[in-house]
Amino acid sequence: MVDAILFLLFAAIAVVCAINLVVQTHPISSALSLVGVMGALALIYLQLGGEFIAAAQLIVYAGAIMVLFIFVIMLLNAGKERKLPRRLWVTYAGVPLLAGFIGVAAFVIERMLPPSPGAKFGAMTHGNPQEIGRSLFQVYLLPFEVTSVLILIAILGAVVLASKEVE
Amino acid sequence: MPEISLPQSVPLTWYLILSAILFTLGVAGFLFRRNVITVFMSIELMLNAVNLSFVTFSYKYKQVDGHIFSFFVMVVAAAEAAVGLAIILTIFKNRQTLEIDEVSSLKN
Numbered sequence: 001m002v003d004a005i006l007f008l009l010f011a012a013i014a015v016v017c018a019i020n021l022v023v024q025t026h027p028i029s030s031a032l033s034l035v036g037v038m039g040a041l042a043l044i045y046l047q048l049g050g051e052f053i054a055a056a057q058l059i060v061y062a063g064a065i066m067v068l069f070i071f072v073i074m075l076l077n078a079g080k081e082r083k084l085p086r087r088l089w090v091t092y093a094g095v096p097l098l099a100g101f102i103g104v105a106a107f108v109i110e111r112m113l114p115p116s117p118g119a120k121f122g123a124m125t126h127g128n129p130q131e132i133g134r135s136l137f138q139v140y141l142l143p144f145e146v147t148s149v150l151i152l153i154a155i156l157g158a159v160v161l162a163s164k165e166v167e
Numbered sequence: 168m169p170e171i172s173l174p175q176s177v178p179l180t181w182y183l184i185l186s187a188i189l190f191t192l193g194v195a196g197f198l199f200r201r202n203v204i205t206v207f208m209s210i211e212l213m214l215n216a217v218n219l220s221f222v223t224f225s226y227k228y229k230q231v232d233g234h235i236f237s238f239f240v241m242v243v244a245a246a247e248a249a250v251g252l253a254i255i256l257t258i259f260k261n262r263q264t265l266e267i268d269e270v271s272s273l274k275n
Contacts, residue, residue, distance in 0.1 A: 004173040011185045018189050018212060022196040027204045030196075034208050037189070041215055048182070048226045053234050057218075060241050065211065065248045072252045073204055076259050081202050082266070094199065098191050105187035109180050116227055118176030126231045132238070135231045147242045154246035161253035 003121055007047060014040035025081040027073045031066060038062040049124025052132045182223040189216035203258070203267050207251055214244050 017036035024030045038061045045054040136144055189212060196209030218237040225233025258270055 001173055001175060003175075003177050007177045007181060011181070014185065015188055015192075018192040021205075021208065021212060022192055022199065025202075027202055027208075030200075030205045030208055034211060037212060038215060041219060044182070044185075044219065045222050047177075048222050050222045050225070050234050050237075053218075053222060053237055056238060056241055060245060061211075061215070065245055068248055068252055069204065069208060072255060076204075076256070076265065078202065078204055078265055081200070081205075084201070084268075090199075094195070098195050101194075102184075102188055102191050105191070106180075106184045109183045109187065113180055113183065116179055118174060118178045119182065119223075119226055120176045124226050124229060126229060127225075127234055131231050132234055135235055136238070139232075140235050143239065147239060150246055151242065154249050158249040158253040161250070161257050164257060 003047065003119065006121075007044065007119075010040045010043045010047075014044070027078045028070070031069050031073060034069075035062050035066050038066070047121050048119055048127075049122070050127040052127055052129045179223055179227055183220060186216045186219040186223070189213075189219065201266050201268055203255055203265050203270070206267060207248075207255070211244060211248070214240055 014037050017033040017040065021030045021033040021037065024033065038057060042054045042057040042062070045057060193209045193211075193213035193216060196212065197206055200206050200209065218240055221233040221237040221240070223233075225231065225237075255265070259265060262270060264270065
């Protein structure tokens with residue numbers, strides 16, 4: 001009962017913030033809505049027993065990545081989007097099409113997923129940092145090392161791109 | 168007053184449907200918005216929705232692999248954000264615009 005109420009609360013926050021992200025025309029408002037989505041999702045991860053992932057979500061996504069976004073928005077002094085006329089069918093068919101897509105996805109999920117006991121807070125105990133670390137450094141050691149190379153390449157790429165002089 | 172009956176535990180389909188809704192909203196932002204930074208944030212929203220599916224299935228099978236995968240998605244998203252924002256900075260330096268419709272040199 002409490003689980004369902006909490007899930008609905010966090011899901012409502014996430015969905016409202018996501019809609020706000022899409023609707024707002026100023027990028028700063030969108031960025032703050034995205035922080036709201038990420039916070040709500042972190043709480044939902046916690047409910048599903050993903051303690052490590054919830055913390056990483058808050059630190060990496062809501063902390064580091066969003067700070068980078070807001071930094072760039074401030075640096076470029078990005079303003080409101082200009083209003084441009086859209087094609088007629090986009091205006092009238094866009095939202096119904098997306099709603100239809102959600103409906104089909106929900107139907108398929110409801111029909112295809114084999115019945116399983118619902119989620120209860122505390123039923124999943126494998127998401128703590130100890131278990132994650134054991135799996136990460138034993139089973140997934142090679143992918144983990146590859147991501148370090150990926151990050152290094154990304155840093156180099158970002159530095160090269162951002163320091164390029166305009167002729 | 169009608170009795171609202173909530174389940175004792177949250178069905179896993181609810182989490183997956185929430186994930187589908189967030190993913191669709193990300194697609195909507197990706198398609199409808201013209202500011203390149205907002206488009207980029209919509210991509211992050213889609214990645215988050217996928218992470219939620221991973222964690223849900225990790226819960227279903229009581230295994231930690233889904234968490235590891237969503238951790239990797241986070242790492243890739245961080246790298247992508249760094250490179251993507253550097254590209255946006257370069258575009259802005261060269262074109263003085265953030266509108267994706269005006270950056271169309273590769274078209275045709």
